[in-house]
Amino acid sequence: MKTFIKLLLLVVGFSVNAQNSISGTITDNNNNPLEEVQIYAQELHKGTTTKEGGSYVLRNIPKGKIKITFSYLGYKTVYKIIDFNKENIVLDIQLQETPFNMDEVVISAPFNKLQSENVMKIESISAKSILKTGGTSLVEGITNIPGVSQISTGASIGKPVIRGLSGNRVLVYTQGIRLENQQFGGEHGLGINDAGISNIEVIKGPASLLYGSDALGGVLYLIPEKFAAENSKELNFSHRFFGNTLGTNTSVGAKLSSESWKFLARGTYADHVDYKIPTDERVTNNRFNEKDFKTGIAYSKNKFTSEIRYNFNRSLLGLPEEGIAEQSTSRTLLEPYQAIDNHIISSHNHFFLGDSKIDLDLGYTFNDRQEFEEHHDDHEDEDEHDHEHEEEEHEEAALRMKLKTFSYNAKYHFPKMGNVEILSGVQGLHQTNTNFGEEILIPDATINDFGVFTTAYYSWNKNTIQAGIRYDNRNIDTQQHEVAHEDEIHVFEAIDKTFNSFTSSLGFKTSLTDNLVARINIATGFRAPTLAELSSNGVHHGTNRFEKGNSNLTNEKNTQFDLSLEYKTEHFELFANGFYNLLNDYIFISPTGEVEDGEPVYSYLQEDAKLYGGEFGFHLHPHPLDWLHLESSFETVIGEQDNGDYLPLIPANSLKNTLRTEFDIKKWMQQGYASLTLKSTFSQNNIGPFETYSPSYNLVNFGFGGDINLSNLKFSTSLSVNNLLDTKYVDHLSRLKSDEILNQGRNIILGINFNI
Template identity: 30%
Template sequence: MKLKLLYCFLFVFIQFSAFAADIIDIKGKVVDAKTNEPLIGATVSIPDLHLAASTNVNGEFTFKSVPPRGRFVVQVQYLSYKSLTQTVDLSSNAPLVFALQPSIIESHEVVITGTPITAGSRYNSTSASVVTKEQLQGSSTNLIDALAKQVPGFSQITTSQAISKPVIRGLSYNRVVTLNDGVKQQGQQWGDEHGIEMDQFSAGRVEVLRGAASLQYGSDALGGVINVIDPPTPVQGNIQGEFLTNYSTNNGLTNTSVMLSGNQDGFVWRGRGSYQNAYSYNTPAGRYINSGFNQTNVSGMLGVNKSWGYSHLNFSYFKNNIGFYDAEPGDPLYYNSTDRTIDYPRQDIRHYKIALNNNFLFGNSSSLKLDLGYQKNQRRELEETPVPNLFFNLDTYSLDAKYYLPESNGWHPVVGLSSSLGHSVNLGEELLIPAYDEFSTGAFIYLKKMWGQNTFSAGARFDYVKNKGKAQNDDEGNPIFQGFDNNFSNVSGALGYTYVFNDNFNFKANAGSAFRAPNPAELGSNGVHEGTTRYEIGDADLSPERSYQADATLEYGSGMITGSIGVYENYIHNFIYASNNNNEQTTVEDEETGELRSFDTYRYGQVNANLYGFEGNLTLHPVSFIHLENTFSYTHAQNTTFDRPLALIPAGVLHNTLRFEPKIKGLNDFYFYAGIDNYFKQNRVDETFETPAQGYTLLNAGVGATFNIGKQPFKLYVSGTNLTNKAYYDALSRLRPGRYSQEDPNYGVYNMGRNITFGVYIPFGTSK
């Protein structure tokens, strides 16, 4: 009821405030720093206001309906020029003139918004990568799959082709936080076969923050954060849209997405619809049975941009139907059908979300960012009929507030508060975890100071988490779930430092602590987890995980060389994991057939763990149109309690790509690339339920260009992956040998074979 009252108050406040103050227009110009010639088509953006504009034939741009007060980070980008990031005081009457330096290198200077204070990456101690909208297009089957191909230190745990779970520096599941519309995604991310319920085409860009981020996001952010950011709204008076579609030969995957967005007198809106459909994917041995999927996404935004800031109401609906193959060792794994009908067993995943994002600006240069969210996540598993055998419903209400105090003596202070309330119920016959209620709240303070070439930051946070699982008996009065009632609290802290040696060279480092409260599955599981074919038993007496981490990164970019190298270490006390001890098994009787089935029994326990490694990238530019791009990463993870490796750790990987971007008359943005992905052997496995994974090499290539028919651009591209049709098992595939059954270590399903994707992207709109 309190949350409902708060929503009503905010809507009334927004409507009142929309007429409470005047607005101003901000004008400026972008020029070449050497020749002072105007740059046509440069992109100027203000991330904290969700605004972007392009320069006209005179290099000029205009932002209308802009707040007349406050200091904001502005980013200016233009092809073949160094990106420029600058803090601008919008209350000043001085003309805005941005002079860009020509450069053939890709600049490290990008804006990062997922940290407490928006800043350019050089002045932000967090190790972060930004993936653009263009990079998310291609042959990927979901958002996480797209990111795994772009970001060093980032990988994925996969189940078939439709489900990918993010892994950052060896940590996954509840140890990675995903944000969208400023709201932490709550979709039962603790499960092995649960993906991220998000439309990959809806993102304007994605920030991947590597390293512990509990200071701002509380429990779960031990490994890092995926911050999915919506596209900026058009400038006042304009309408923008896009249409994209592609087709992949391996699995018949068709992707289609349409978006339209507008801004009229400060009233902003956006709508998008996306659809994906794929049949069973092909491996060098045949098509994996019933591995097709289809996905429907609808999202929209209504809001206002006024002198007091902005308020945007976002809503989305996600529906994913995923086929599974319930095979036993010895059963056939492949067939040659391209039927798009999804057979049983299958999943029916639905996710509904409403988010109210606000940024209120005050006259004393302070501001309040307030994000309110409601999510409904429904997971249905259907074995033989449309009636779900397992039906799990989770409702989550959330609040996240950050108040930015006025700058004082160079110090930028921020205080924050976040809370969430989750309520789940079991609606199906099969049970794995008890119905539960989860409440969490936390508060933090953060300080940042810049002097000269130095930036220092520090913060502290207190968190409280309460989990209550409900006891439940079967029809005969026998206990199914014992229930649990746990309270966890934690104090964490973080320190950060950056030093900019010059325009080409900078250093950043972090140290701090983080924590993760046990999730309800770890506390209360008692049943067969069909996705992993094992019987899981939780432990209500588990303690929170506590992490102590440090990392450091060097970045360089000048002339013919761009690169970075980072090292990290993360010691986790009371690391939670499930294991099978002494070959324990549990026999379960099927209620319909009376058949007895035996499952390996996995019990949740705790150990101490240590993870360390390195990651980086190196790009060489012998001439302006040739780029040799290389990324690499390696994680070493040890169960220090039992002196053996941790499970589900990615193998070392080296990506090499040679990219050509010659100037061709009649074509814009032409490119061709050829790449080699080298995945090394993973011998460091938990031998109690894993087998080593062999190394492999994949060959990829692609070509693309933008054509103009009149003034209308059309981007066409073709990309190919695994061009040699290599038969391989990825180390993090849950279908590889030894993952499903130790009785038959040869049981396993190959990853996807050769795949060619053909795509088109058409932007359109007005430009006033």
């Protein structure tokens, strides 16, 4: 770390004093000036907006080739790579109207291109869009992306599922670094609040080339909110009320920016009671609350930019063990419950070296997970003094694990050679797991990762090809433990294992016609076995089973083929995405028929498997009804083992149809919207050996909102009604399905947001 700080000081010290800038005017296709257009340089963490008359200026830009985007709602995004070799550049931009989503720069891809230029099909959804859906959690919000679903534990915990793969097969990135939070558990959530998140990008398919192990199934990339525009300040207040859980989510944020320095901070508090099912009963102990704090500081000067962010999240999550029992709107958690602290510190840096660039990301995460179980007093004969002394002591967690992870990611962008761009990098982490609870599920351990990769991007005419190769090494070293529990001795044998893998990818994008684009990708991925899969040996109370690891497990490897077709005209958009995923040595947990410590024993096995399916849909924006949108999407995935059994936790096929309108009401309501959605989930007959059939169901959701202008008072508001008809249903991926507990009933969500 000291060497890193010295390097930063050296770069800053040798920076020249000359400051480049770009300025100009932005208009629509009728030459009318556009106000509040966003101009942003992602790699500089700098941006501004156009003033009255459409003028803008962005200062303090380093020499070299810098990517700048010009975006405005309802208009096509303009993306420019500008070679700054003189102090001032004047650039006027004319934006063209479009009824479809803005074409945004993709941050999770290696070359940060616009989605329309990308070889991989990467989905993106904004935090504002998630708020419109009324999702209780971040993961619930992204399930509106075709091909993405969630494994849920009531309303409080959600784990992302991408095309049938979940858990450690889906890598989560936040603040530019990988999130490590004991994600092996089926009831372990993300531990990240949606406040302070601007966009979520989803890579559907193996991304091990870019991110290493655990990106075998895909990547969920969370992009933090931007800093304020240069020489400006912002104050934001937002509040949401959830009728079903009597829940609240309140967030306050502040931003302050000069030309070189930027600062932001945001505090959020969420609190919910047990959720109500359509029978007007509440699911006992699914209550939860969450405290979240995010802050960041950024500096940019000539040849160097740096951004440091910190996120603290404390979640208290009740676990519904008794189903429909005591009916209460209490916010006090009952046992069993989880108490989880997440600390995430990241440093995101760019060094501009003329035509080349170095990106350096450093991260530290500290996850403190405590799980409290229900205790019964079996020592009635102890004396009164000891009993009183016991009550004075703070209750200890049955399971407590502290996971500390230091990660690094360095990338070098070679000077562009004609139409060829090349990127090379190294990534890795050092991780320790330490136990402090009464019981042990996984042993104390040290994990080290190292990976090196190269990828290249070449474009010509209307064609693009991208290819890359990577090598990874992971070492897992554990300590031997012997733990006595209920007259049983649980032995954790020490292991010292190393896993290696080569991965590669090849992608091709071409414009078959002016309106039809095709993408073809083939990629390999891998996932080293987790610490839990190799060495767990104890009761996992969150899943109500005794889990035994298998030290003989090998790498999971996969090869996925993707074909994506997109057809776009001015008023119609059609897409078809198909995939075929071959999985070698797929790891899964299976019951052994034994019982230990009063719980059924499950152990880890491996079997070759395959998944296949896709997402298909259209978006109709008929002329001259410019206010009307009709959107439809269908998604399907089938997972099979080579022995003929179906894979578990595969989402059912679903069809979603949305009728949406956009409108303005004079000057007092702008960017108004109203939507009505029918989501039809089909029955799931393709079930794993230990799953049960799930019947079909239909959900109706409604949304309404917009930006309100009342004199000098400006704010945005939203109304969402999810499960409008209060339909009784159980989702196939609900962890409460085995207890026949219904999913959430009608939920009315009111939201308000002030920007000052």
